[in-house]
Amino acid sequence: MKPARFDYYSPSSRDEALELLGQYGDDAKILAGGQSLMPMMNMRLVRPKVVIDINRIAGLSHITPRRDGGLAVGAMTRQRELERSALVLETAPLLSLAIPYIGHFQIRNRGTVGGSLAHSDPAAEIPAVCLTLDTEFELASSGGERTVKAEDFFLNHLTTALEPVELLTEIRIPQTVGNWRWGFQEVCRRDGDFALVGAATMLHLDDKGICLEARITTFGAGGTPMRMDAAEEYLSGSSVNADDRSEAARLVSDALDPISDIHASAKYRQDVGGVMVRRALEQALLAQALPFNEGEDAA
Amino acid sequence: MVQQYIGASITRKEDERFLTGRATFVDDVKLPGMVHATFVRSPHAHARIVAIDTAAALAMPGVVAVFTYDDIASLAKPIPVRLYPLPSLEPFLQYPLAQDKVRYVGDPVAIVIADSRYVAEDALDVIDVTYEPLQAVVDIEESLRDEIIIHEAPGTNLAAHYVVSTGDIDQAFRDAEYTRKERFKTNRHTGNPLETRGMVVAYDSGELTVWGATKVPHFNREVLSSLLDFPEEKMHFIEGDVGGGFGIRGEFYPEDFLVPFAAIRLGRPVKWTEDRLEHLIAANHSRDILCDIEIAMKKDGTILGIRAQVYGDMGGYIRTHGSLVPASTAGLLMGPYNVPAYECGVHCVITNKTGVGTFRAPGRYESCFIRERLLDMAAADLGIDPAELRFKNLIQPSQMPYNAGRTRADGDTIFDSGNYPQALTRALDEIGYAETNPKRWVDDAGRYHGIGIATYVKNTGRGPFEGARIVISGTGDVAVYLGITTMGQGHETTMAQICADSLGVSMEAVTIYHGNTDYIPFGGGTYGSRGTVMGGNAVHLACQNMKERILSLASTYLDTEPANLVLQTGEIFRKGAEHGPALLSLGEVAGLAENAGSDEEDSGTLEITAYFEADQLTFSYGSHAAHVAVDPETGKIEIIRYVVVEDIGRAINPLMVHGQAVGGAAQGIGATLLEELVYDDSGQLLAGSFMDYLLPTSTDVPPIESIVLEEAPSPLNPLGVKGAGEGGIVATGATLANAVSNALAPLGVQITQLPLSPSFIVKLLSS
Numbered sequence A: 001m002k003p004a005r006f007d008y009y010s011p012s013s014r015d016e017a018l019e020l021l022g023q024y025g026d027d028a029k030i031l032a033g034g035q036s037l038m039p040m041m042n043m044r045l046v047r048p049k050v051v052i053d054i055n056r057i058a059g060l061s062h063i064t065p066r067r068d069g070g071l072a073v074g075a076m077t078r079q080r081e082l083e084r085s086a087l088v089l090e091t092a093p094l095l096s097l098a099i100p101y102i103g104h105f106q107i108r109n110r111g112t113v114g115g116s117l118a119h120s121d122p123a124a125e126i127p128a129v130c131l132t133l134d135t136e137f138e139l140a141s142s143g144g145e146r147t148v149k150a151e152d153f154f155l156n157h158l159t160t161a162l163e164p165v166e167l168l169t170e171i172r173i174p175q176t177v178g179n180w181r182w183g184f185q186e187v188c189r190r191d192g193d194f195a196l197v198g199a200a201t202m203l204h205l206d207d208k209g210i211c212l213e214a215r216i217t218t219f220g221a222g223g224t225p226m227r228m229d230a231a232e233e234y235l236s237g238s239s240v241n242a243d244d245r246s247e248a249a250r251l252v253s254d255a256l257d258p259i260s261d262i263h264a265s266a267k268y269r270q271d272v273g274g275v276m277v278r279r280a281l282e283q284a285l286l287a288q289a290l291p292f293n294e295g296e297d298a299a
Numbered sequence B: 001m002v003q004q005y006i007g008a009s010i011t012r013k014e015d016e017r018f019l020t021g022r023a024t025f026v027d028d029v030k031l032p033g034m035v036h037a038t039f040v041r042s043p044h045a046h047a048r049i050v051a052i053d054t055a056a057a058l059a060m061p062g063v064v065a066v067f068t069y070d071d072i073a074s075l076a077k078p079i080p081v082r083l084y085p086l087p088s089l090e091p092f093l094q095y096p097l098a099q100d101k102v103r104y105v106g107d108p109v110a111i112v113i114a115d116s117r118y119v120a121e122d123a124l125d126v127i128d129v130t131y132e133p134l135q136a137v138v139d140i141e142e143s144l145r146d147e148i149i150i151h152e153a154p155g156t157n158l159a160a161h162y163v164v165s166t167g168d169i170d171q172a173f174r175d176a177e178y179t180r181k182e183r184f185k186t187n188r189h190t191g192n193p194l195e196t197r198g199m200v201v202a203y204d205s206g207e208l209t210v211w212g213a214t215k216v217p218h219f220n221r222e223v224l225s226s227l228l229d230f231p232e233e234k235m236h237f238i239e240g241d242v243g244g245g246f247g248i249r250g251e252f253y254p255e256d257f258l259v260p261f262a263a264i265r266l267g268r269p270v271k272w273t274e275d276r277l278e279h280l281i282a283a284n285h286s287r288d289i290l291c292d293i294e295i296a297m298k299k300d301g302t303i304l305g306i307r308a309q310v311y312g313d314m315g316g317y318i319r320t321h322g323s324l325v326p327a328s329t330a331g332l333l334m335g336p337y338n339v340p341a342y343e344c345g346v347h348c349v350i351t352n353k354t355g356v357g358t359f360r361a362p363g364r365y366e367s368c369f370i371r372e373r374l375l376d377m378a379a380a381d382l383g384i385d386p387a388e389l390r391f392k393n394l395i396q397p398s399q400m401p402y403n404a405g406r407t408r409a410d411g412d413t414i415f416d417s418g419n420y421p422q423a424l425t426r427a428l429d430e431i432g433y434a435e436t437n438p439k440r441w442v443d444d445a446g447r448y449h450g451i452g453i454a455t456y457v458k459n460t461g462r463g464p465f466e467g468a469r470i471v472i473s474g475t476g477d478v479a480v481y482l483g484i485t486t487m488g489q490g491h492e493t494t495m496a497q498i499c500a501d502s503l504g505v506s507m508e509a510v511t512i513y514h515g516n517t518d519y520i521p522f523g524g525g526t527y528g529s530r531g532t533v534m535g536g537n538a539v540h541l542a543c544q545n546m547k548e549r550i551l552s553l554a555s556t557y558l559d560t561e562p563a564n565l566v567l568q569t570g571e572i573f574r575k576g577a578e579h580g581p582a583l584l585s586l587g588e589v590a591g592l593a594e595n596a597g598s599d600e601e602d603s604g605t606l607e608i609t610a611y612f613e614a615d616q617l618t619f620s621y622g623s624h625a626a627h628v629a630v631d632p633e634t635g636k637i638e639i640i641r642y643v644v645v646e647d648i649g650r651a652i653n654p655l656m657v658h659g660q661a662v663g664g665a666a667q668g669i670g671a672t673l674l675e676e677l678v679y680d681d682s683g684q685l686l687a688g689s690f691m692d693y694l695l696p697t698s699t700d701v702p703p704i705e706s707i708v709l710e711e712a713p714s715p716l717n718p719l720g721v722k723g724a725g726e727g728g729i730v731a732t733g734a735t736l737a738n739a740v741s742n743a744l745a746p747l748g749v750q751i752t753q754l755p756l757s758p759s760f761i762v763k764l765l766s767s
């Protein structure tokens, strides 16, 4: 369990990193929190010739309010910082709800927002949340910058729209408070494991409790997190009552075509994917903005 | 009042070293000029080796050597069986390197030595082994058809088959008013000590030193001596601190030959530290048992007989004690019950998987699951409460000692002492069994709750002997050298407690030395909960002899009779005047021994070696009880309460016994809910790292309520002790499976295999 030979660079500026990326492209790997990259290198499942460590670049780690009420988060922001941020709780409570499900706090201390998105494990929480929140990603290369929507970012199992020469620098999360409700559910074999299957939801309700817009994402049930169009359409205009929630769950199970592995069968992921959606919807109807608790320390 | 150490919950002497990071594990051993080993391991489950090309690797800078079968051919002998030998096993034993065939993924094909582990792993990339893949056999029933033969010479995949029996089984089934037949399967998993295997071997001036030995170093030294054709007295096996054994660590494996072989050939110290990926494919697996069982009963629940077939999946080779796993499954399948007739066929079956050895409570975890599940099914069929059914059949204290008959090929099973019903009563009381009515219910959240119970008996303290050597120096310090080894059990504390009480000294004066073959000529090692039974009684015996010697020396000097003197807190007093002035200190007695010189048999040092012998086993026993809640939609199981009651005869250190019970239960909970070494049809291990091999974490293990009873001391040894290392794990599979089956009984679920993964539970619920 020792990595193959590689050259190591530790650029101190973004431009320097982009230049290195431009030079080495496919042969290079960005090192962020290292929580996914290092195990893969140690098992020699990936063998980059060059590792570009972006931990010493200033300006990549921040949580900043945007003028439109949304949130900008730097790619190198540690997952633990999101978990402890009052601003995130106020602006994107779904993200606050989901983060504690990532591994254990030790992993979240190192793991970054950008690393999770670039790695794009199909069962990862941050990608699912970003897809649900219609997040935008800023990708930079020595040639310039471009913005990609979440729906266009996740392409396939561990594959994103990132080009080998590109760095993910920032994500932008639109505001979803006010009459929005949120829910997040997952089932895993042990606390801290990647989910066997899970669901995230946002419901925009009018004053009478009628659903103006429903967003439903499943994760761990395909190559990428997926928005569940049929269930979303079904729920909009409904009161999201028990029957509606069950029907949405059924529509989700019907739409899923997951794979089997040693931890769960395809059938399990399909059936329980629906259950997770139903429970996330129930949770969303109960969701209230919570006061931020500075001392709270989820494990 | 003199302090009693035995029975006191003294915190562990060794913990300061461990908790402050100052322990010395084998990977901490670093020698000048040391080089590093790694292994070319087969990527195929079953294949012929056509060619091995090492040229490119040997040409790499930093690569020191590569050895293949041809290099060891002149020495090549198979690794012998340590426990449960049977003649038919011989042709299935493993050689240190594969010769012309590989038989599991991980089978060593070559050993690579390089300046660093990094370079050694780089070399693995360029060693070109040409394989001709063969069809793999990964299933017991498929293997038994002998359509694909794994070992050509014997021409069969059945390495052993025999029948154990007692009573008239045919008569039992003729008399039966009720029978039930079931098939059970336990999941292949293993102990996974936190410290993986490893060794550092140095060869210097004809002496060979092996660091990293544990479990059975004296036996392993004998094996290595025979395999290397190297004089045993010139080999020194050193244990150091060890991060867990659980039966896996310390057996003689191929690497235990290859690393010393390389060190001798190269004349340089060689280190090998196994990584987790290697560990999961190379170190012993366990628990892979298939069992067909049938029970004969009267309508009132009285057991008349049990007959069964036990099939143990042995993996690609018979390892040092693989055959013990099915033997022990059969050996205690009847459990702590009156079973007048019993017959069991035992089959050791070769497959293309990693070799099997023991894991904490080998065969007993399995047999307890099989039997206790079947009893719950029978209880339901007969409309009898599961606890009542057990009380009806448990062996009574008045029947002790109880000969259960020839349930093992190597002898009768004789329960030495015990009050089995009392242990069950206690477990039921703790879980609130009588008050919990009904014993299953559904809560507001739709979760299914159930109570489950199981009872067990577990043989401990295997002989034939164990040694201890005691040396008292001129300062009065007492050094105790053990023949047993220590993988984390805390013997530096318990053995000091025994010594201090048995000799009459303070615990502070006692230092325990263990794990070095130079300390004592013979040692049986530590396995099967034998440490305290055998090693503890050896210390006790040595202390008795030492005390006699001390009092004899002192009485000669003081011109009185030994009977007039007492040894207490390290000093000699006149009997009846223990509060008066001491007549002699221990250090002074050591001086007397020196002066006594050649008059005494030990020629001048105050030193005693004693061997405690035992030809019978001590049987710990107990009951577990659990309350679980199952989410029928996700299949997730929550353990709400878990109770372990075990009687170990006498607890030397209740705090440490408690630790053993909790640790054992945690391991068993992991084994039952999470852990499985899953293979695909081609014999690839799919749970090859800790990403997929799921050990329990703190959130999976509830607080374990452990109750230690001391109601039935063993009559077989002076301390009255029985082994305490395995009671926490034995009944975990049975208890949790019973609790879950009970909870889900209204939905028609009966568990017959493990582990209880969410996906498996949901599948059972939907079928």
Ligand SMILES: Cc1cc2nc3c(=O)[nH]c(=O)nc-3n(C[C@H](O)[C@H](O)[C@H](O)COP(=O)(O)OP(=O)(O)OC[C@H]3O[C@@H](n4cnc5c(N)ncnc54)[C@H](O)[C@@H]3O)c2cc1C
Binding pocket: A029, A030, A031, A032, A033, A034, A035, A036, A037, A038, A075, A076, A101, A102, A103, A104, A107, A110, A111, A112, A113, A114, A115, A116, A118, A119, A121, A123, A124, A125, A126, A162, A166, A167, A168, A169, A192, A193, A194, A195
């Ligand atoms: C025991 C354990 C449990 C875990 N459990 C979970 C879990 O339950 N859920 C979960 O989501 N994750 C889990 N993880 C993974 C963890 O969240 C990682 O932090 C995350 O997947 C990767 O983030 P990182 O910052 O560590 O990235 P790294 O490991 O450093 O990088 C990951 C990949 O992303 C690329 N990359 C990183 N940053 C950028 C960037 N800015 N631009 C372009 N490419 C980039 C790297 O080149 C690499 O290919 C777990 C990890 C461990 C070790």
